[in-house]
Amino acid sequence: MSSIHITARCPIRTTLELVGGKWKLLILFQLFNGPLRLTGLKKSIPDISEKMLIQELKTLADSELVSRKNFGEVPPRVEYTLTEKGKAAMPLIEAMRDFALRYERKME
Amino acid sequence: MSSIHITARCPIRTTLELVGGKWKLLILFQLFNGPLRLTGLKKSIPDISEKMLIQELKTLADSELVSRKNFGEVPPRVEYTLTEKGKAAMPLIEAMRDFALRYERKME
DNA sequence: TTATATACTAACCTTTTTGTAAGTATGAGT
DNA sequence: ACTCATACTTACAAAAAGGTTAGTATATAA
Numbered sequence: 001m002s003s004i005h006i007t008a009r010c011p012i013r014t015t016l017e018l019v020g021g022k023w024k025l026l027i028l029f030q031l032f033n034g035p036l037r038l039t040g041l042k043k044s045i046p047d048i049s050e051k052m053l054i055q056e057l058k059t060l061a062d063s064e065l066v067s068r069k070n071f072g073e074v075p076p077r078v079e080y081t082l083t084e085k086g087k088a089a090m091p092l093i094e095a096m097r098d099f100a101l102r103y104e105r106k107m108e
Numbered sequence: 109m110s111s112i113h114i115t116a117r118c119p120i121r122t123t124l125e126l127v128g129g130k131w132k133l134l135i136l137f138q139l140f141n142g143p144l145r146l147t148g149l150k151k152s153i154p155d156i157s158e159k160m161l162i163q164e165l166k167t168l169a170d171s172e173l174v175s176r177k178n179f180g181e182v183p184p185r186v187e188y189t190l191t192e193k194g195k196a197a198m199p200l201i202e203a204m205r206d207f208a209l210r211y212e213r214k215m216e
Numbered sequence: 217t218t219a220t221a222t223a224c225t226a227a228c229c230t231t232t233t234t235g236t237a238a239g240t241a242t243g244a245g246t
Numbered sequence: 247a248c249t250c251a252t253a254c255t256t257a258c259a260a261a262a263a264g265g266t267t268a269g270t271a272t273a274t275a276a
Contacts, residue, residue, distance in 0.1 A: 006134055006137070006138065006152060006153050008155070011204060011205040011207075011208035011209060012133055012134055012137065012201060012204055012205065012208070013134075014208040014211065014212070015204040015205075015207050015208045015211075016130065016133070016204075018207075018208075018211060019207075020128070020130075021263075021264095022124065022128075022263080022264075023264095025120055025124070026114055026120055026121075029114070029120065030114065037222085037223090038222075038223060038224090039222075039223090044114060045114050047116070049264075049265055049266075050223090050224085051224095051225090051264085051265070051266080052263090052264065052265075054223075054224060054225090055264095070223090073222095073273085074221090074222085074271085074272050074273040074274075075220075075221040075222040075223080075272080075273075075274085076221085076222045076223040076224080076271090076272090077222075077223085078222085078223060078224095085210070085211055088206075088207055088210045088211065089207060091203050091206065091207070092200075092203045092204060092206075092207050093120065094203075095199050095200045095202075095203035096119060096120055096123040096124075096200060097119040097120070097123075098196075098199065098200075099119075099123050099126075099127075099196055099197060099199070099200050100119035100120070100122040100123045100126075101119060102193070102196045103122065103123075103126060103193055103196065104122070129233075129234095130233080130234075131234095145252085145253090146252075146253060146254085147251095147252075147253090157234080157235055157236075158253090158254085159234085159235075159236085159254090159255090159256095160233090160234065160235075162253075162254060162255085163234095178253090181243085181252095182241085182242050182243040182244075182251085182252085183242080183243075183244085183250075183251040183252040183253080184241090184242090184251085184252045184253040184254080185252075185253085186252085186253060186254095
């Protein structure tokens with residue numbers, strides 16, 4: 001309730017910085033079912049551009065929500081996995097789903 | 109879990125459209141404590157510009173998350189209140205707070 | 217030697233979002 | 247007549263986000 005104070009750095013703003021934008025939550029959500037490679041992610045989010053996907057993955061890895069494992073093979077093989085911090089985003093995604101469904105009066 | 113499918117219009121994207129961006133959730137959050145006028149909102153979110161505040165309030169009113177009551181007085185007096193749909197955003201904000209706190213390891 | 221597969225980079229552009237600064241309207245009070 | 251308070255508008259500018267296209271690297275297989 002009033003335990004959140006709107007200041008330059010409040011929890012709401014922190015979360016917006018971490019997972020705000022058009023793609024980050026969609027990417028995180030895909031990774032909840034297990035690690036995926038770039039190609040797999042691209043298939044599961046058809047309308048994201050390769051550039052954005054790589055760029056967002058890098059941001060997510062920088063903030064430690066996702067980890068990146070390079071197998072050092074040729075052709076390249078790189079796997080993206082949710083970290084524990086990344087998994088903490090699941091309740092957030094569930095809350096978003098609930099909100100959207102309630103907004104569209106499809107539940108409750 | 110896999111009950112969300114990432115398509116052109118999925119719950120995640122719907123929510124992002126409704127409350128995405130830098131300000132909407134901050135505004136909604138302020139209104140949880142009761143109706144506020146423009147001036148009151150401006151004070152509680154010090155770094156928002158007047159233009160953005162009005163603009164976002166209009167968007168929120170258009171999507172029926174906030175209702176606008178004009179008292180028709182001079183000088184103008186207009187009150188903004190959360191609708192039921194708007195109140196449905198509270199769990200979302202709580203989930204964001206939990207995520208941020210967990211990210212910063214301030215709670216478990 | 218040539219093609220293949222995959223992750224990634226770089227240059228460039230367009231669109232969207234956000235910000236700044238100035239102005240409008242008007243009844244009440246002085 | 248003049249000022250005040252308040253919500254809002256408008257024109258413009260800056261910044262951030264997102265998109266497109268072409269290219270790089272390289273072990274392996276044909």
